[in-house]
Structure formats: C-alpha cells, structure tokens
Amino acid sequence: MAVLNMVSALNQAFGGEMERDPSVVVLGEDVGRDGGVFRVTEGLLDRFGADRVVDTPLAEMAIAGMAVGMALNGLRPVAEIQFMGFSYLTLSTMISHASRMRNRTRSGMHVPMVMRMPYGAGVKALEHHSESMEALFVQVPGLKVVVPSTPREAKGLLISSIRDPDPVVFLEPTRSYRLMKEEVEEESFTIPLGEARQVREGDDITVVGWGAMMPLIEKAVGSVGKKGIECDVLDLRTLSPMDSTAVLSSVRKTGRCVIVQEAPRNCGVAAELIARINEGALLSLEAPVERVTAPDIVVPLPQGEGHYYITPGRIENAIERVANF
C-alpha cells in the first residue's frame, strides 16, 4: 500500500480502470503529452496511446458533446475541463443532453460519462481559477455530482464514477491535490456514490462539509473538541444524489448543525440541506442551523483572498455559537 497524494491517487485510478476496461477513454485540453495542467493524467498517453488519451482542441462545448457521443457509442469517456471557471461552457450540453438522454429515450440510451474538473480556491490563482459553483450542476436532474476530500476517497469515488451508468460531474478540490498524503490500496476499489462518510462521531453538534472544506473542518473540530464540544462530522462526498438521510439522522441525534460550503451562499448545497433539515428534523433542532459559506461576491484575486476564504477559525466560531445557542 503506497502513501499517495490526491493527484497520484487519481492517476492510479485511471491506470487501473483503463487497464481493466478498454472502453475507458480520457479527453480534454493538454491531457496527453502534458499530462494535464495538474498532472492527473500523466503517463496515460504513453501507456494507452493517443486513441484513448485524447488531446482536444480548445473547445469545451465540443469536449462535453464529444463525451456524450462517445458514451452513446460504446465508450466510457472521462472528460477533463481545465478549471471549473470554464465548465459553464459545457452546461448547455450537460443539461440538454448528458442528463436527459436516458429519460428522453425511456432508457433506450444512456450516457455513462464523467466530466472532471478542479474547483475551488486557495491556491493564489488567476481569475476564474478559484470557483466553486457546484450547485449549478447539483440543480440539474439526471446528473450526479461527486466531490472527494482525500486521496483514498478520490480514487474510490473516481472508479465508481467511471463505472456508473449515468453522467457524473467529478469535482476535484484544487487546494487538496497535493495537500495531504494517505495510504491508498494499490488495486482498484470503489466507494459507493450517494453515501456520506462519517468522519468522526460526536453527540453535541453535526458538522457537514465536502471537498476542500474537510481539512478545515477537521482543524476546527479538533479545537472545539478541546473545549468539550464533540462533533459528529459528515463528509457529504456526493452532492447529487445527496445523502440527506445521513445528515438528518445525525441532526436528530445532535439537535444542532453547522454546514460548511466553500461556494457563495445563494441557492447553494447548504441551503438545500437546511431545507431538508427543516422538512425532516425541524422538531429536533435546538438552534438554527448555521451555514459557513463564501459571501455572494465574485472570488477576489489573490490579494483579496484573505477577506473571502473560509478559515478553521470561522468554522470554530460557528460551531461554538450553535453549540452554545
């Protein structure tokens, strides 16, 4: 068992799946010779050849559309979009075709594709390179949306996504690509989509997050733990379908909840979770649920980042406030 960072774990997932299933192909800008701007697809071109590791022209609509067509014609494409900030160009295709072909044809056809992209902030990047607009995809019926938070999770979830018969949007937290390492099984394994992960058990308060927020949450939870607040921590893992059952049963136990969302506030995943808590566990609530989110502004350029990003301190504050309500 090797100790890997998320980039290597993802790369390993690709290697295994492409060995196992010759219909798996990778496409996107710079995914071949360059190995992807974050090196996730490094080495795949040499191992699997240019037919299956496809450097595309600079054309996101075509990347998404070609992936749909490949999937309809027997392949299992994994498309890479270089940054989430450029994925908006694919929304029309994802909404109008990827997510609907199954329903449109009454399951006569379906679209087993994955669209991966790095998302999120904290790496001092240019404009459009720090966005976290996952709720754009979560809103779309027929899509699945997956966000891993650790190297091992990334591998297992990517493999499940590739094998899934439905279109999956796979969001990789840029900030976590090389942040941490952990032991990852050499061989292939899957982590089921649609199930949240219990990261830590506690009776005082439920803390929910996903992706790049998990390391921040763990810090915050550690600090408040020292003050005697025991957190029940959930990594949502799949934003669509959302495992609200896990969240609700935790909230029914703790009566309190903080949701941490990197994205702006309006109509985000946290809002949806609060609505579901309201619907299914309102009577258990001993305090208003709090969301720690970005404000409803454009992600600032690096010099303004400090005013924008969520910190463990902010999460800690929120946990304490809700716990002591």
Added chain:
Amino acid sequence: MAVLNMVSALNQAFGGEMERDPSVVVLGEDVGRDGGVFRVTEGLLDRFGADRVVDTPLAEMAIAGMAVGMALNGLRPVAEIQFMGFSYLTLSTMISHASRMRNRTRSGMHVPMVMRMPYGAGVKALEHHSESMEALFVQVPGLKVVVPSTPREAKGLLISSIRDPDPVVFLEPTRSYRLMKEEVEEESFTIPLGEARQVREGDDITVVGWGAMMPLIEKAVGSVGKKGIECDVLDLRTLSPMDSTAVLSSVRKTGRCVIVQEAPRNCGVAAELIARINEGALLSLEAPVERVTAPDIVVPLPQGEGHYYITPGRIENAIERVANF
C-alpha cells in the same frame, strides 16, 4: 389606461423606453420583422429601425457577448433568448463577464444590460421549451434576476430593469403571457427591483411565490380562505437580490410558511428562502416550512405534464397541512 395582457404591456414598456432613451437597443433571434416568437417586440423594427432592433444570427453566446460589449460601449441592450432552455449557452458569458465587469474593474466599467427570456411550463410545448431553471442565475453574484407575475408588474419591472446600471436577467412566465389582462398606465413607470410585493394580507400563514405561480397561489389561497385560513401572500418579484426581509417579517407574524416554486427542488430559490427563515426566524416557526416544487426530474413532454406541474390543489394541500400542523 388600457387593459393589456403581459405581451402588450412588455411591448409598451419597450416602446416607451426606446422613445425616451436612444441608447436602448433590442437584439435576438427573430425580434425584428417577426416581432419575436411571442410577439413581445412586435412593431419595434418599424418604429425604431434595424440599427436598434437587431435580428441576430442563431448564436446565443454571441447574443449575450454582444450585449455585454454594447453595454460597455454606451448602449443599453436588451437581449432576447428565445426560450430559457437555450439560455444555458449564455451562462459562461453572464457569469464570466456580465456579472463581473464591475467588480473586475473596481467600478471602472459596468454592464447595464437586460437578458429577457420566456420560462416555465404549462403551454404544451416541445422539449426545452418549458424549463424553469432560474436558480442557475440566482446563484451568480453580480446578476439580478427579475420575474414579473402580471401585465402591470411586467411593464414596471422591465422599465426598472432597463434603467438599472447592473445586468438583469428578466424571466417572463410563458404561461402568463396571454393568461390575464389588467389595467396598465399608458405612460412609463417603474417598480423598484429587490422588493417583494404584498399581494394579500393574512395572519395565519405566509405563502411565497413568483411568476407563473402567482395565479395558482391566488386560487389556492381563495379556497383555503373559505375554510378560514387567512394567508399573507408575497410575490417575490426579484429573485436576486432577494427580499428576504419581507418574507422574514411575514413569517415572524404568521409562524408558518409555504413556498411555491415551479422549478425542480434541489438548490432552488425555495431552499434559499428556507435557509434564511431558519437563520432569521426559526424561533417564530410553528411548523416546518413547506416547499411545493417540481420533482427533481426532467420536465416531461406534454402527455406527461399532468404528473409534473403544480396545481392549485397541491398548493391548497400544503397550506392546509402547514396551517393545521
């Protein structure tokens, strides 16, 4: 004062604004000679000429992008997208440029444009012609999102949107285009953006909706009124910025709330409102807030519509359930 339907009221708004301000231009597919597929821009070509009433090639990205450029260079463009189902093609431009130019340039430049489109279901239309995906736009910091519900509202809100210094997405409920008529002042008038409209006062329960849901709500509210349930009805009117203050003060008064949303459930405007009620009025709640929404599935073709659309009966049910909780 003439009695107008929504199409005529919008047409009148255009006439007045184009007379008043020579920088107002209209662009889109078939907006000229054809007067738009719903006839909203009928007659404008003859009155204002082809320079200002611009029939474009079939290219939504260009329509949105050109509108941004026109706005940056001294015009006040009002772009029409033929149906919301084709507006996803504009999202990249709206997110990356329209909504950000002001912040990007620290207010050195800004984008006073309107993007109008019919949205919503109930007219037995083809695929992609019935969608209600407003939350895609509501999520985007820097955009405003406006949805009129009656002819007079449509006129006043469109004029405000045209005069607004920021980009506005203006959603016209297809179903209401010719559904009702009301008296509309001949001259121009504005209705401020960002303020909900109190449609009816009542102490028992708050009912919130917008756009095409308002006539359904009014029916439902009438029925439950006969059973002694008095509803406080709010037409949200502007989805972004959202007038949650009005909703919260109503909920503080009634302690109960039903939100009616034509769109699918996940991460919609109703979820955001529930989150804000949770944050600001949880302690006033005497029952869980209920959302009446579409399910998280693709809008069915006409033969399946009946299983999908919200009816006054469903709203009535929800109101009674919450009122009697």
Added chain:
Amino acid sequence: MLIDDYDPLKKRMLQVLDQEGKVVNPSLEPVLDPDVLMRAYRTMVLARQIDDKAVILQRQGRLGAYPPNRGQEAASLGPAMAIGKDDWLVWAFRELAGLLWKGLDPLRLYLYWMGNEEGSHYPPGLKVLPAVIPVGSQLPIAVGMAYASMIRREGTVTLSYCGDGATSAGDFHEALNSAGTFRTPNVFVIQNNQWAISMPRNRQTAAPTLAQKAVAYGFPGIMVDGNDVLAMYMATQEAVGRARRGEGPTLIEAYTYRMGNHTTSDDAKKYRLEEELKEWEKRDPLVRLKAYLMNRGMLDERQEETILGEAKEETERIVVEAERFPRPTVDDVFKHTYAQMPRTLTEQLERCRRLEGGGR
C-alpha cells in the same frame, strides 16, 4: 472526385436531374437498382403524407407544435440512402424522409410530436439518435460518436444533419473543427432551407455559400441541389467513401427550401414573399424524382396512385396506433432519470403517486 469539381469557392452546385427529371450530367447519374429507386420514391411519398397529416392533426389539437418537412424530402433522403445499417444517423428535427429510409417506425415520430417520450424510444441497433431541439447541439455528439467508431476501426460513419441557422452556432464550429482535427468519419449535411424561422439565409452569415465554411476546418465542402435526391445521394456517397477510407469528414450543403411554416406555431407570411414560395414550388423534389422515374419508364400514373394510396393507409395506421398508445404514467416520468432511483426521488415519486391517488 465530385468534391474537387464542386469546390464551393468555384460557386458551382452539384445537380444530376433538372426539374423535368432529365439527367443534366449523365456521367453523374448513380447506378441504382430500380427497386432502390422505387423505394426512394415511396419513401418520399410517405414522408409527404405523414408530414401533411401532422399539420392537420396539429390544427385539430391532436398533435403538438410541429415543424413541416415539405420541400426538404430529397435533402434528407439522399444522404440516408448512401449510408448502411451500421452507420449512425444523427438528425435535428426536420429529416422525416431520411429517417423512414433508415428504418425508423413513423409511429415513433408521431408519438414524439404528440408529446410522449416513447416517441424517442427506438429499437436497439437502429443507430439513430432522437430529435435534437437545441439547434446545432447534435454536432459535437456526432463527432464523439464517429470518434468511437473510428478508434474501434469499425469502418462505419456518422451522418448528421443540421439547418442553415445551425451553422451560426458555436456548437457547429467546435464540432466541425474538432472533426477536422481528429479526421473522424463524419458526414455533415446542412439542410440549407433558406430560412431559420424568420431569418433569411443571408442574415445568418456573410459567406456566399455554407459549403465554403469547410475551408475553415481543413476538409472539403460541396454545395448540392438539395431538391435533387440523386445529387444528394451521389455527394453523400462520395463523402461516406472518404470517411470509411479514413480520409476524414466532409461538409455537404443541401440547397433546398422550407415550403411550409417554421412550425405550426409560425406564420411565414409575416416575413417572406409569396413569390419566393411559388418559385420553389416549381422545384418540388418529389415531382422531380417522379418525372425521372416516369422518363425511365419505371413509374406510371396507375402505380403512382397505388403508392399514394399505400402511403395514406400507412399514415392512417400510425395515427390510430399513436392515439391508442398508452400515455406516460407517473412512474414513467420519474423512472428514467437515473439507472437506479435515488432515495430522494423515490420519496418525491411516492408523494406524487399519493397526490394523484387523491391523498395528500
């Protein structure tokens, strides 16, 4: 090669038949089995019947908004005749005749336009994509499909259609440019019917021909008389050959005309001149093929009547079957969102079922 002789920059248009059904250029006349020619004619007649009937049904409230095909039968049929069973056909929404040739049961088409998703539920192996409404968005999909065939070394091609309006869309560009780069086995047919709703062809692009757009992608384009089914067949056949041999994509502009309204919700009188329509009615593709067959002694008036009669019967059959077809249940509209229904959706379905059952 036709595509060299008819380079669009030379401003020539490929034609085999004149309106009287005479062969303009004998060296271009395809060698087709009489059965095949007769089947082509029957297909066009049937397409015309189904199309006309759909317009009537719409007026009677028995079918939804519908985009008439009248005048474009040859433009969609000729290309379909040049592909095989294992090749893919990717259409937009105005390719009735081509679909009939390819083997799609027209019942499905009526179901579709009547607003039932079963209308896009095709038998496995038919190799036809469902109708695509967002203009141009089928083209990148067609490139992906061709790419998949290509790397499997199948030797199959993907034939796709789009309208003149679609050529302005970003999808068109990204698709054709990518296809050129990958040399995928794509044949792109533009049905240039001169109009995109109310927008005439010359307001869609300043390029004098649509075929010349291929110059931007590094592969050949050709402009073809789209009302001449033999010319469309010949051009596509050559394009299909190139694709099968790994020589990459071809763009074919079918110069044709939409004789009807854009859809039944549209009124073309508002924006186009009656005379233009009159001119084009003289070039009716059905009349042209009939004249050719009569000239060749393959068809007479009596046969013609029989064919028409059969087409009418077939049309009646599908009207009856389509109207008898079960309407979607609440389960149907939920069931196909994902392969497995997620829990939240199951709950939503149960609530809907309850409501429909009169519960709360």
Added chain:
Amino acid sequence: MLIDDYDPLKKRMLQVLDQEGKVVNPSLEPVLDPDVLMRAYRTMVLARQIDDKAVILQRQGRLGAYPPNRGQEAASLGPAMAIGKDDWLVWAFRELAGLLWKGLDPLRLYLYWMGNEEGSHYPPGLKVLPAVIPVGSQLPIAVGMAYASMIRREGTVTLSYCGDGATSAGDFHEALNSAGTFRTPNVFVIQNNQWAISMPRNRQTAAPTLAQKAVAYGFPGIMVDGNDVLAMYMATQEAVGRARRGEGPTLIEAYTYRMGNHTTSDDAKKYRLEEELKEWEKRDPLVRLKAYLMNRGMLDERQEETILGEAKEETERIVVEAERFPRPTVDDVFKHTYAQMPRTLTEQLERCRRLEGGGR
C-alpha cells in the same frame, strides 16, 4: 490591396522586413515618422523588460502566475500602432507591447498579475478592456462594442486579439460570423504563437492557415509575419481603413512564436523541442526592428543602451509602486458587486468586518 494579394488560400505571408532588418518589398514599407518608429522600438524594449521582470518576480513569489510575452511583441504592437485614441483595444492576456503603445500604465498590469483588481481599473477614456481569461470570450464582446460604435456612426474601430487556441472556441465562431453579418468595424488579430499550452497549432485545426477561417465568414483574412512589426502595422492599417469605411471586419493571422512557457506554472520542455525554440529565437521581433532602425541610421549602440537603461528604470518604478500599492480592504472586495449594495450583501459584509475585527 494587401488583402487581395495575400489571400490566405494563396498560401502567402505578408512580410516587410527580413531578419536582417532589410526591406523585402519596398512598396510595402510604411511611411512612418522616425519618432513613431523610435517610440515603437522603445515600446518593444520596455515590454521585454517588464515581461522578463515579471517572470523573475513570480519566481520570487512577488507576483502570481504570469504568461510571458517574449517573442510576440511585434504581433501585439503593430496592430496597436494602426489604431487611434478613440478606437477600442480588446486584448486576451499576452499583448503587453500593444497595451503600452495604447497608453496603459504598466503599473496596472503589474497590479493585475500581482492579484489586485485595481490592476484592471483603467482611467476613463482609455478604451481598453481588461484582460480576458476565458479563451475567446472577448470576441463577442468586441463585436458588440464595434456594433455600438457603428450605429453611432463614430467611424471608430474595435481591435481585438486572441490566440491560435482561441480559434477553436465557439465564441470565436459566433463572434466572427456575427461581425461578418453585421459588417461591424472589427479588426480581429490572431496571435498564432504556434502553441496553446501543450497543444501545437496543427492539433488545433486541420486548416492549413488560421487566416483562411475568414472564408467561413464572408470577409477577408490575411496571414502576416507576426515578428515583423511593420508588416503587422501595414496589414492592420488596411483592415482599420476598411472598417472605418464601413466595409466590415478583417481577420489577421500574426504568425509568431511564444518563446517562453505558457505561464510561469508551465514547463514547455515537457512537450516541445528545444530546436524549435532555437529556430524562432533567430527571428526575434525586437532584433529585427533594431536591425531595421540601424540600417536606416536611426539607432546606434549608444542610443540602444540608453533606451534599455530607461526601460529598466521604468520597470523598477512600477515594481516599487505596485508593491507599495494598497491591498484591497474587505470593503473593496464587496463594494463593486452591484452599483448599490443589496441588503443581504451589506449584512454579509458587516459579518466579515466583524470577523476580521476579531468579533464573531
């Protein structure tokens, strides 16, 4: 007209100077004031300095990811020299020399790459759009800007730049096709620097030239030696003239080379051959203009040194100023979302202020 002589389908490339600075074709040599030529040279030298320094600053952690301009100075400068004060310049992100010519204070550029939005806060009346990162998305905007100028009968033009990679994007197509249809006063310059990150030009499109993409839009295209500032100037001047006279847009392909990495985060050695770079280093645009000026006796070694010294000083000035420039406050990052801050945002700002002040 140059655009007739250099029709891209003829596969010719417009060139005025050879690498030794000799005039290849005297009839094409522009009549430019010596002051203007000297200013052009100074601009290129300054651009090179600012560019090199940015790369160093990035390595020292004093500036963010940065896309080097080295080798492309003539391609962006020549066009900028051909427009006037009232014309718009719409850039992508690698047009330093052109921006300096247009009058943008390079301090703004450093602020931008250092991650401060004040870097895109330009003085009113400058008529330059901020940098555009989503590749190609500036082009529809440029068409809208030109449209606005056109209907005001201003006689001004909009000059826009994009890369070779951008030509594959749907935005490129929709923009150029619309511009052709409306005959807007646009001049579209493609900086074909042979690479889009790791993708070589021939993997971007199968078209043998990028200039010929104009054929798809019904307006002229021309391929120009992009390392020859005089050729770029001449071609653009002609395009600008056409635009001002209402003759519509022109597409100019500047054939040039990105000598550096894509950005400071990239390592070009991974995907391209050292020899290719070596070849292109011989065609350095700065060296070429210098040789021309020396040949014409307008520049000597001493002057050259002075110019270089001045450029270094100026670069130091902007480093100092940029590093001294106030960083955005919490108010700054909220304030410019809307003209008037909505209530919810005010609340969010207040909470942020409170948190930053150590409150909760």
